[in-house]
Amino acid sequence: MSRSKKLLALLIIVVIVGVGVVVSLLSGKAEPKGATVETATVALDDFTITVTGSGLVEGIESKEVRASVGGRVEQVLVDEGEFVTIGQIIAVLDKRDLQSQLQTAKASLASIQAEVNQLESEIDWDSIEESLPVKQAKSQLTAAQARLNEVLQGATPAQLAQAENAVVEASLALEQAEANLAKMERLYFQQAISRQQLLDAEHSYTLAKQRYENAVNQLEILKSGPTKEQVAVAEAQLNDAKLAVISAERQAQWKQDSLVVAKERLLQAENNVALIEEQLTETDVTTPYQGMVTKKLVSPGVYLTAGTPVIEVADLSRLVVVARIDEVDVTSVVVGQEVKITSDAFVGDEFYGVVKRIAPQPIYEGKVAKYNVTIELENPPEGLRPGMNADVEIITLKRQSLVVPIHAVVTTTTSDAVPASTGEATKAVFVVRDGKAVKVPVKTGETSLTVVEVLEGLNPGDRIVTGSYYTLQRLKDGDPVNYSDSVGDGQ
Incomplete structure (x- = not known):
């Protein structure tokens, strides 16, 4: 029991004693035989012991x-x-910084998109082998290989025949040009033609002679086979063609790789724009x-x-009261105990909760140690807010027991109590039996603010004397008593 409860109980007892003394003094005489007493009928009832405290409402989270x-x-x-x-x-x-970042990000996105579009327009193939530059380079490689093969193989009979025919044709042309030149010279000396006509005939003769010599030289070359220089030139052309294929393939691969990289950059730019737009909303x-x-x-x-x-x-759907409990009371508090809660903000209302946590360390108010006990509310009223004051009654004990008012229990020595051990103080209750007050020793248990638990000595239905206090102090075992049936039960 807390100190406040003990003081209240003591005050009640003092008041009762005072009232009894005043009544006695006013009457100016002793309690008459067969005095009327206050009684109550003993019954099983809910017996509770509470621990009180106060604190503040807080959000549970x-x-x-x-x-x-x-x-x-x-x-x-x-x-x-x-x-x-x-x-x-x-x-x-x-938003201004992010809006500027968004504008820059969108410009970058547009630039990268243009780069992707350009690369896609240049890449019109599914594989490098299908690239037009690669196809052209390979075609030139095939031609260079064919030329080298021709050089290495020498002239074919058909080529020799063609070269010989060319010599014959060039020889005939030369003879005609020579005869024409002689004719023109005679006519010129006869002044039958102009000098220009003579010069034209000389030029035609020179060309015919050059063609004839070229045809003769080509025939001799074909007959003698390819020279080292011809082979070297053909091989060089073949190597150049091979390098051109490699270059074309590399260029095509570079474009494909560039497109892949550009698309990755495009995705990053799109994500960056989306991120900044999301940040703007945030x-x-x-x-x-x-x-x-x-x-x-x-x-x-x-x-x-x-x-x-x-x-x-603070989540107002789940509230707690953090109450400070005196160190002499906190030992009886355990997690899970039911708690009745009131608040000055809700006069006349009661709501309930459960003990959820007991602080391991005390908080000192002066020299008095108190412990914070956290109580979760089960049905907080609408409008209850964190920071409001709350008073709590923690129900530390609740059970069905025989209970009697505290002042109904008298303490006597062994000389008045039956049975009892010699020299020991015992507790007893007066039970009304056959119109007499019979003093019955009892064994008590826990005590609340107003009643005490009786473990042994009484039975349900027993009518006990509960007052007045002055009468109880003078009442003896076996004294006749009168009582009223209108008195309530043991509480």
């Missing part, structure tokens, strides 16, 4: 709402004590929780980094 992006705070739209709902905008951050800071704002942690003008707490929200 407070959560911080954090900014997802950094920026300067333009507005804070809520105040402490306000209720917020999921998705509600609680603060607004400056400059409107919203709460993912519902409850009451218990703390406002930022103010306009402050620059936040991503992850900075903006407000703290």
Whole structure:
């Protein structure tokens, strides 16, 4: 029992004694034989012992709402004590930096998209082998290989015949040109033609002679076979063609690789734009929780980094009372005990909770050690808020027992009590039997503020004397008594 309860019980006893003394003095005479007494009928009843304390209502869980992006705070739209709902905008951050970043990101995206489009227009094949430059280079390689083969094989009979025919044709042409030149010279000396006509005939003769010599030389070359120089030239042309194929394939591969890289950069640029757009939406800071704002942690003008707490929200669907319990009472408190709670904010209302936690270390109020006991409310009334005062009664014991009023139990020595051990103080209760007060020794158990538990000595239905206090102090075993049937039960 707490000190406050003990003081209250003592005060009640003193008042009862005082009333009895006053009544006795006013009557000016002793209690008459067969005095009327107050009685009660003993019965099984709910017996409870409580521990009291007081404390404050708190949210069982407070959560911080954090900014997802950094920026300067333009507005804070809520105040402490306000209720917020999921998705509600609680603060607004400056958007200008992110808007500038978005503009730059979109320009970069457009540039990379143009690069991808250009590469895709240049790559009109499914594989490198199908690339037009590679096809052309391979065609030239085939031609160079054929030329080398021709040089190495020498002239064919058909080529020799063609060369011989060319010599014959060139010889005939030369003879005709020579005869024509002789004719023109005679005519010129006869002044039958102009000098220009003579010069034309000389030029035709020179060309015919050159063609004849070339045809003769080509025939001799074909007959003698390829020279080292011809083979070297053909081989060099073949090597150049091979290098051209390699270069074309590498160029095609580079374009394909460039397209892959450009597409990866394009994806990154698209993701960057999407990220900045999402961050822009997050400059409107919203709460993912519902409850009451218990703390406002930022103010306009402050620059936040991503992850900075903006407000703290208490979940009002689950509240606790953190009550301070005296060290002499806390030993009887255990987790799971039922608690009755009242608050000055809800006069006349009672609500209930359960002990959830007992602090391992005390808090000192002066020299008195007290322990914080956390009580979770089961049915908090609407409007109950963190910070409100609350009084608690922790039910540390509750069971069905025989109980009697505290003042009905008298303490006597062994000389008056039957049976009892010599020299020991015993507790007894007067039971009304056949119109007499019979003093019955009892064994008591726990004591509450007003009643005491009787473990042995009484039975349900026994009528016991409960007062007055003055009468109980003078009553003897076997004294005749009168009682009223209108008196209630043992509590």
